[in-house]
Amino acid sequence: MARPDEDGLIARYFAPLAGPGADGLRDDAATLTPGAGCDLVLTADAIVAGVHYFPDDPPDSIARKALGVNVSDLAAKGATPLGYLVTLALPDDWTEEWLAGFAAGLRTGLSAFGGHLLGGDTVRAAGPMVIGVTAIGEVPRGGMVRRMTARIGDRLCVSGTIGDAAVGLHLRGSSPPAWAGALGGADRDALIDRYWHPRPRIALAPALRRHARAAMDISDGLAGDLAKMLKGEGRSAEIDLQALPLSGAAGRALTAAPGVMTTLLTGGDDYEILCAVAPESLDALLAEAAMAGVPLACIGTVTAGTEAPSFRDASGQVQRFGAGSFSHF
Amino acid sequence: MARPDEDGLIARYFAPLAGPGADGLRDDAATLTPGAGCDLVLTADAIVAGVHYFPDDPPDSIARKALGVNVSDLAAKGATPLGYLVTLALPDDWTEEWLAGFAAGLRTGLSAFGGHLLGGDTVRAAGPMVIGVTAIGEVPRGGMVRRMTARIGDRLCVSGTIGDAAVGLHLRGSSPPAWAGALGGADRDALIDRYWHPRPRIALAPALRRHARAAMDISDGLAGDLAKMLKGEGRSAEIDLQALPLSGAAGRALTAAPGVMTTLLTGGDDYEILCAVAPESLDALLAEAAMAGVPLACIGTVTAGTEAPSFRDASGQVQRFGAGSFSHF
Numbered sequence: 001m002a003r004p005d006e007d008g009l010i011a012r013y014f015a016p017l018a019g020p021g022a023d024g025l026r027d028d029a030a031t032l033t034p035g036a037g038c039d040l041v042l043t044a045d046a047i048v049a050g051v052h053y054f055p056d057d058p059p060d061s062i063a064r065k066a067l068g069v070n071v072s073d074l075a076a077k078g079a080t081p082l083g084y085l086v087t088l089a090l091p092d093d094w095t096e097e098w099l100a101g102f103a104a105g106l107r108t109g110l111s112a113f114g115g116h117l118l119g120g121d122t123v124r125a126a127g128p129m130v131i132g133v134t135a136i137g138e139v140p141r142g143g144m145v146r147r148m149t150a151r152i153g154d155r156l157c158v159s160g161t162i163g164d165a166a167v168g169l170h171l172r173g174s175s176p177p178a179w180a181g182a183l184g185g186a187d188r189d190a191l192i193d194r195y196w197h198p199r200p201r202i203a204l205a206p207a208l209r210r211h212a213r214a215a216m217d218i219s220d221g222l223a224g225d226l227a228k229m230l231k232g233e234g235r236s237a238e239i240d241l242q243a244l245p246l247s248g249a250a251g252r253a254l255t256a257a258p259g260v261m262t263t264l265l266t267g268g269d270d271y272e273i274l275c276a277v278a279p280e281s282l283d284a285l286l287a288e289a290a291m292a293g294v295p296l297a298c299i300g301t302v303t304a305g306t307e308a309p310s311f312r313d314a315s316g317q318v319q320r321f322g323a324g325s326f327s328h329f
Numbered sequence: 330m331a332r333p334d335e336d337g338l339i340a341r342y343f344a345p346l347a348g349p350g351a352d353g354l355r356d357d358a359a360t361l362t363p364g365a366g367c368d369l370v371l372t373a374d375a376i377v378a379g380v381h382y383f384p385d386d387p388p389d390s391i392a393r394k395a396l397g398v399n400v401s402d403l404a405a406k407g408a409t410p411l412g413y414l415v416t417l418a419l420p421d422d423w424t425e426e427w428l429a430g431f432a433a434g435l436r437t438g439l440s441a442f443g444g445h446l447l448g449g450d451t452v453r454a455a456g457p458m459v460i461g462v463t464a465i466g467e468v469p470r471g472g473m474v475r476r477m478t479a480r481i482g483d484r485l486c487v488s489g490t491i492g493d494a495a496v497g498l499h500l501r502g503s504s505p506p507a508w509a510g511a512l513g514g515a516d517r518d519a520l521i522d523r524y525w526h527p528r529p530r531i532a533l534a535p536a537l538r539r540h541a542r543a544a545m546d547i548s549d550g551l552a553g554d555l556a557k558m559l560k561g562e563g564r565s566a567e568i569d570l571q572a573l574p575l576s577g578a579a580g581r582a583l584t585a586a587p588g589v590m591t592t593l594l595t596g597g598d599d600y601e602i603l604c605a606v607a608p609e610s611l612d613a614l615l616a617e618a619a620m621a622g623v624p625l626a627c628i629g630t631v632t633a634g635t636e637a638p639s640f641r642d643a644s645g646q647v648q649r650f651g652a653g654s655f656s657h658f
Contacts, residue, residue: 007557021368023475023477026476026477027406027475027476027477027545028372028402028405028406028476028545028546029370029371029372029402029403029406029408029466029473030370030371030372031368031369031370031371031468031473032368032369032370032371033368033369033470034363034369039350039360039361039362040360040361040362040363040369041358041359041360041361042358042359042360042361042412042414042447042448042463042465043357043358043359043414043448044414044415044416044448044449044450044461044463045450046416046418046450046452046461047452048418048452048453048454050455051452051453051454052452073357073358074358076357077356077357077358079358083371085371085372085373085463086373087373087375087416087461089375089377089418089456089459089461091456118371119371119372119373120373121373121374121375121461123375123376123377123380123381123459124377124380125377125380125456125457125459126379126456126457127418127420127454127455127456127457127459128454128455128456130418130452130454130456130459130461132373132375132416132418132450132459132461134371134373134414134463136371137358139360141362144358144360146352146356147355147356147357148352148355148356216356216357217357228336
């Protein structure tokens with residue numbers, strides 16, 4: 001296929017995804033009319049080939065991840081997605097086929113998550129591909145759920161299942177671990193799918209706004225992100241590993257190799273929600289999460305202390321992980 | 330200097346630039362409360378080392394350019410800057426000194442342009458540095474000035490002086506042209522300064538909202554951007570080169586080498602405003618621009634036609650430039 005120029009690329013692949021205020025991406029900016037009585041919530045996350053994804057991952061999966069990691073932040077803040085600006089730094093060897101697949105993934109992501117494409121930029125850069133997304137959502141005025149506001153005594157909950165993507169990343173890599181052999185094909189596919197395709201918990205946003213005291217999405221592993229959430233205020237946490245929600249596939253990996261627990265807790269890419277809730281609000285939060293169809297499990301409590309959060313297993317053994325146990329940076 | 334981790338970098342260099350809704354950049358998202366009765370205006374432009382700037386340009390100049398090219402889009406749309414999200418893809422050899430200089434440039438830009446830092450992301454990428462900025466501004470509801478809405482008969486105006494940065498880029502390069510010798514040190518410095526430091530025309534935004542029919546900023550050269558503005562609707566333009574506003578330095582370069590005119594018209598990086606105005610509104614626009622302290626010159630007229638805009642010189646000779654005569658892409 002001949003390569004179109006930048007305007008041609010935009011018209012062919014991105015304009016069909018544009019929102020009402022974006023005028024088919026033919027202008028240098030888009031307008032967005034916020035809902036009456038709403039605050040906007042803004043977040044930006046970039047993903048880099050070879051760092052956050054494999055260069056030969058399917059392009060539609062890469063697009064869904066680029067959107068999904070940002071929508072996950074919005075969901076954790078209690079926000080409803082409105083729109084996105086996507087900046088692509090393309091290496092010299094980009095192909096139109098790749099871009100067509102990427103645009104298809106954006107379309108899938110927009111349908112699943114909500115919101116429209118509002119703009120972006122396409123530049124050439126002689127390095128790995130860099131995909132930067134700014135996501136804009138809205139909450140009722142003053143309603144954004146903060147990260148740092150958990151209090152001692154709050155209960156800690158997580159959505160979905162923890163650690164699947166981290167195991168999926170190992171399976172996707174060029175040298176899968178020995179325990180990979182203990183998993184069947186369906187398990188492997190399910191775990192790699194979790195690595196490729198974040199499922200941001202948008203459906204949980206209203207319940208978080210109503211009942212959570214603090215929330216964040218889990219992108220760098222539960223252990224590190226929990227430490228981040230409680231940092232610097234004399235707060236720690238006790239986590240009961242028996243309450244940790246695991247998928248069947250992750251459970252089987254853990255049975256094959258107990259050391260997988262560290263991967264589950266520190267591996268990253270969960271894109272589940274970690275939240276703190278006052279004890280008296282826990283039942284209401286769990287009930288609303290259930291009504292929204294989002295599994296939510298209570299896994300521990302915020303405690304007073306300056307040590308890293310403790311993770312206690314069935315035998316009573318306690319493990320702690322330093323802050324920043326995982327970082328994409 | 331030891332390299333801090335990502336959180337340390339953010340706390341040290343970027344948190345002091347954060348706006349009121351950004352909570353010291355300690356959360357994964359920021360809130361923004363739009364003004365009553367306002368629309369938001371959103372734009373994203375990235376700059377890449379070796380493409381949009383020289384890798385050894387001063388880091389504070391690079392930061393001012395990254396912000397400035399985005400603010401220039403807001404100004405052309407009639408918008409007042411509110412905030413920015415900045416995504417940095419850092420190559421392996423980044424230094425904290427560089428980052429300190431970059432943050433200082435961001436501070437200078439924020440002071441000059443208005444608005445606060447709302448968030449962003451810092452990632453590692455083994456390639457040239459990529460700096461992506463999303464800028465958010467506001468206009469009274471429905472007030473964004475569009476790019477594609479000029480009508481036949483409208484007068485065409487440009488702010489400031491045209492072509493300085495394009496000449497500055499030649500002077501900044503490793504093999505300056507022969508005519509560079511005809512310029513004194515002050516001229517060279519002034520022209521390179523225009524290349525390094527866009528001066529987005531924020532002061533013109535209210536007058537554009539009130540009187541312009543269409544506007545865009547000139548980033549890829551007057552000739553190409555004018556063609557872009559008029560594309561696809563049976564519209565062309567006649568430009569009188571004698572009316573083109575030139576700086577003294579650019580005029581002296583042109584005297585030394587008449588071929589410099591092509592550079593002035595197609596070289597890019599002006600970050601001036603190109604606007605179309607109904608003939609009956611021209612005087613009001615010029616008067617308000619003068620009151621705002623922004624030089625604005627009427628250089629031609631939108632005409633019916635499908636040819637590229639014509640540029641007529643003092644001898645009556647007409648030159649046309651194809652669309653896309655310049656592209657950073």
